[in-house]
Amino acid sequence: xxxxxxxxxxxxxxGIGLYGIVTSRNYVHLVGCLSVVQASTYLLLLGIGYRWQAxxxxxxxxxxxxxxxxxVVQALVLTDIVIGATVTALLLALVLRLHKxxxxxxxxxxxxxxR
Amino acid sequence: xxxxxxxxxxxxxxxxxLVVAGVLLAFSKLLPARLPDAIAVLTTVTVSGLCADxxxxxxxxxxxxxxxxxxxxDGQVLGISFAVDPAGAILGAFSGLLFTCSxxxxxxxxxxxxxxxxxxxxxxxxxxxxxxxxxxxxxMFVWFEVMSVAAFALTGYALRSSSLVGALNFTVINTIxxxxxxxxxxxxxxxxxxxxxxxxxxxxxxxPADPVLTAAxxxxxxxxxxxxxxxxxxxxxxxxxxxxxxxxxxxxxxxMVPLGLFGLARMVCDxxxxxxxxxRVATTLLLGMGALxxxxxxxxxxxxxxxxxxxxxxxxxxxxxxxxxxASLNRVGLAGLLAYLIGHGLVKASLFMVAGxxxxxxxxxxxxxxxxxxxxxxxxGIVMAVGALMLAGLPLGLMKIGSEQIVGAAHAFRQxxxxxxxxxxxxxGAAVLRVAGRVFGGFGPVPGEEKRAPTEQEREKAxxxxxxxxxxxxxxxxxxxxxxxxxxxxxxxxxxxxxHASDVRDLVPGSATGGLASPSARRGELAAPVxxxxxxxxxVGLAIVIAVYHLGRSRIxxxxxxxxxxxxxxxxxxxxxxxxxxxxxxxxxxxxGLAVFAVTCAFA
Numbered sequence: 001x002x003x004x005x006x007x008x009x010x011x012x013x014x015g016i017g018l019y020g021i022v023t024s025r026n027y028v029h030l031v032g033c034l035s036v037v038q039a040s041t042y043l044l045l046l047g048i049g050y051r052w053q054a055x056x057x058x059x060x061x062x063x064x065x066x067x068x069x070x071x072v073v074q075a076l077v078l079t080d081i082v083i084g085a086t087v088t089a090l091l092l093a094l095v096l097r098l099h100k101x102x103x104x105x106x107x108x109x110x111x112x113x114x115r
Numbered sequence: 116x117x118x119x120x121x122x123x124x125x126x127x128x129x130x131x132x133l134v135v136a137g138v139l140l141a142f143s144k145l146l147p148a149r150l151p152d153a154i155a156v157l158t159t160v161t162v163s164g165l166c167a168d169x170x171x172x173x174x175x176x177x178x179x180x181x182x183x184x185x186x187x188x189d190g191q192v193l194g195i196s197f198a199v200d201p202a203g204a205i206l207g208a209f210s211g212l213l214f215t216c217s218x219x220x221x222x223x224x225x226x227x228x229x230x231x232x233x234x235x236x237x238x239x240x241x242x243x244x245x246x247x248x249x250x251x252x253x254x255m256f257v258w259f260e261v262m263s264v265a266a267f268a269l270t271g272y273a274l275r276s277s278s279l280v281g282a283l284n285f286t287v288i289n290t291i292x293x294x295x296x297x298x299x300x301x302x303x304x305x306x307x308x309x310x311x312x313x314x315x316x317x318x319x320x321x322x323p324a325d326p327v328l329t330a331a332x333x334x335x336x337x338x339x340x341x342x343x344x345x346x347x348x349x350x351x352x353x354x355x356x357x358x359x360x361x362x363x364x365x366x367x368x369x370x371m372v373p374l375g376l377f378g379l380a381r382m383v384c385d386x387x388x389x390x391x392x393x394x395r396v397a398t399t400l401l402l403g404m405g406a407l408x409x410x411x412x413x414x415x416x417x418x419x420x421x422x423x424x425x426x427x428x429x430x431x432x433x434x435x436x437x438x439x440x441x442a443s444l445n446r447v448g449l450a451g452l453l454a455y456l457i458g459h460g461l462v463k464a465s466l467f468m469v470a471g472x473x474x475x476x477x478x479x480x481x482x483x484x485x486x487x488x489x490x491x492x493x494x495x496g497i498v499m500a501v502g503a504l505m506l507a508g509l510p511l512g513l514m515k516i517g518s519e520q521i522v523g524a525a526h527a528f529r530q531x532x533x534x535x536x537x538x539x540x541x542x543x544g545a546a547v548l549r550v551a552g553r554v555f556g557g558f559g560p561v562p563g564e565e566k567r568a569p570t571e572q573e574r575e576k577a578x579x580x581x582x583x584x585x586x587x588x589x590x591x592x593x594x595x596x597x598x599x600x601x602x603x604x605x606x607x608x609x610x611x612x613x614x615h616a617s618d619v620r621d622l623v624p625g626s627a628t629g630g631l632a633s634p635s636a637r638r639g640e641l642a643a644p645v646x647x648x649x650x651x652x653x654x655v656g657l658a659i660v661i662a663v664y665h666l667g668r669s670r671i672x673x674x675x676x677x678x679x680x681x682x683x684x685x686x687x688x689x690x691x692x693x694x695x696x697x698x699x700x701x702x703x704x705x706x707x708g709l710a711v712f713a714v715t716c717a718f719a
C-alpha cells in the first residue's frame with residue numbers, strides 16, 4: 001500500500017511539474033516547476049532502494065550484514081542533486097540576465113528571434 | 116607508434132581535458148592572450164590522436180578499464196568501467212577533430228573573457244568522449260550531463276536576449292530529457308540490480324518480457340530522442356543552434372545531437388539486445404519518427420531565412436536520416452549510422468563555419484538582407500555550394516557510404532524509409548544551395564515563403580583573419596569529400612561490435628538478436644541496387660531544381676508567385692507557429708511524445 005503511494009506520488013510530481021512548465025508565464029516559476037519534475041526522480045530512486053525495517057547503509061556502529069537500504073540509489077540521488085543544483089543555478093543566472101536585458105520574465109512575451 | 120598495450124591510458128582522453136580545463140581556469144588571469152588557445156588546441160589534438168589510436172588497434176574485444184581496480188568478483192559487478200569499442204573510439208576521435216577545428220576557427224574570438232571559453236569547450240569535450248567510451252549506464256548519464264551543462268552555458272554565451280531565450284529553451288527541454296533518462300535508469304536498476312551494460316543485458320535476457328523493463332526503455336529512449344531532436348521533440352534545437360556562437364554551433368550540429376542517437380543505439384543493441392518487445396517498439400516507432408523528422412526538418416529548412424537557423428533545421432533532417440539507419444537495428448544500418456554521423460558532421464561543421472564567416476564579414480545572418488553581400492569573397496560561396504550538394508546526397512566520401520547503407524538497410528527492412536531519406540536530403544541541400552546562390556551570387560531578388568521566417572541582426576567579432584577561419588572549414592570539407600572506401604571495413608567491424616556488444620545471444624537462443632541478424636541484414640546488403648546508384652542523383656537533381664526555382668522567382672509571372680504564396684502561406688504559418696520559441700509549447704509536445712511512446716509500448 002505504502003509502495004503504491006510512493007509510485008503514485010512520483011507520477012503526480014512528474015505530471016504536476018510538467019503541467020506547471022507548460023502553463024508557466026514566469027521564468028522563475030518555470031525553473032521552480034523544473035525542480036518539481038526533478039523531485040519526482042529523487043522519490044523514484046529512493047523508493048526503489050528502500051527496504052522495510054532497514055537502517056541506513058552505514059556500518060560504523062552496527063555489524064555488517066544487518067539489513068540496510070540500497071546505498072547505490074542514494075549515491076545516484078546525490079549525483080542527481082548536484083546536477084539539479086548546477087542546472088537550476090545556470091537557469092536562474094540566465095533568467096536574471098534576461099530580466100536585465102528585457103525587463104520582463106514572461107515566457108510568452110520574449111521570443112528567441114523576431115519576425 | 117601505438118599506445119595499445121597500456122590499458123591504463125584508457126581514461127586519459129577524458130582526464131586530460133578535465134585537468135587542463137581546471138589548470139586553465141585557475142591561471143586564466145595570468146596567462147598571456149593566445150596561450151589558452153594554443154593549450155586547448157594541443158589538448159584536443161592529443162585526445163583525438165589517443166582515441167584514433169584506440170580505434171585502430173582494438174581487435175575483437177573492447178579495451179576495458181575498471182576504475183579504482185574494482186573488477187567484477189564472482190560474477191558480481193561492483194565498479195564502473197570504460198569499455199572502448201571501435202565505434203566509441205572513432206566517435207571520440209571525431210569529436211576531438213571537430214573541437215580542434217572549432218578552436219582554430221574561434222582563434223581570438225573571445226579575447227575579453229580570458230580562458231573561460233576554452234575551459235567550457237574542454238569540459239564539453241571531456242563529457243563527449245566519456246559518453247562515447249563508458250560502459251556504465253549511470254556514468255553515461257553523468258557524462259551526458261557534463262556535456263549538456265557546458266553546452267547550455269556556451270549557448271547563452273553572447274548574452275543577447277535571443278541567445279538567452281534560446282539557451283533557456285535548450286536547458287529546460289534537455290533537462291526534462293535528462294530526468295526521464297534518470298527515471299528509466301532507476302527502473303532498470305530496480306529490475307536488473309546493476310548499472311553496468313553487460314550485467315544489465317544479462318538481467319534483461321533473463322526476463323525479456325518484463326513490462327517494467329519496457330517502460331524503462333521507453334523513458335531512456337525518450338530522453339535520448341529529446342537530445343537528438345527527433346519529432347516531436349525537435350523545436351528546441353533550432354532556437355539553440357541559431358543563437359549559439361558559430362564555433363559552438365559547429366560542435367552542436369556536428370556531433371552533439373547525433374550522439375543522442377549513438378546513446379540510443381547502445382541501449383537498443385547492448386542493454387536491450389535480448390528483449391523482443393523493445394526491438395518491436397524500436398523498429399516501428401523509431402523508423403516512423405526518423406522518416407517524419409527527415410522530411411519535416413527538410414521542409415522547415417526550406418522556409419527559413421536566418422542562415423544558422425536554416426542549418427539547424429537541416430541538422431534535424433539529417434539526424435532523422437541517421438535514425439532510419441538505427442531503426443533497422445541490423446549491422447548494415449548501424450554501419451550506415453556511424454558513417455553518416457561522421458560524414459554529415461564534417462559537412463555540417465564546415466557549413467556552420469561558413470555561416471560564421473558570413474556573420475563576421477557581412478555583419479548579419481539574414482539570407483534575404485545579405486543578398487549579394489558575399490560577392491567580394493566568392494570562394495567561400497563555392498565551399499558552401501559544395502557543402503550543400505554533399506547534404507543533398509552527392510555520392511562522395513563517408514556520407515555516400517552512410518546513405519547507401521541506410522537506404523539499403525531501410526529498403527530491406529521496410530520500404531518507407533528510402534523516400535524520406537531522399538526528400539530530406541534534397542530539401543536541406545536545396546535550402547543551403549539557395550543561401551549560397553543568394554548571398555554569394557546575388558541571385559533571387561524575389562523571396563518566397565522564407566520571408567515569413569523569424570530572423571535577427573546579430574554580429575560576431577569581425578576582425579579575425581579570414582585565413583584562420585577558412586583553413587578549418589576547407590579541411591573539414593576536404594575530409595568529407597575524400598574517398599572513404601577503405602573505411603568501409605572498419606565501420607563494418609565497428610557496427611558488428613556495437614551490435615553484439617554484450618553478446619547475450621548464447622544466453623537466449625533464438626532471441627531477437629539472433630533473429631534479426633540473418634535474413635534482413637543479408638538482404639540489406641543486396642537490396643535496392645537501383646536505388647543505390649540513382650537515388651543520390653535523384654535527390655541532388657531535386658535539390659538543384661528546388662534551389663533554381665527559389666532563386667528564379669523574379670523570372671516567373673508575379674501572379675503565379677502570388678498564387679503559390681496564397682496556397683502555401685497558411686501551411687508555412689502553421690509550421691513556423693509550431694516552432695515559435697515558446698517553451699510551454701515545446702514541453703506540451705514532449706508530453707504528447709510521452710503519450711505516443713506509452714501507447715506504442717502498451718500495444719507492441
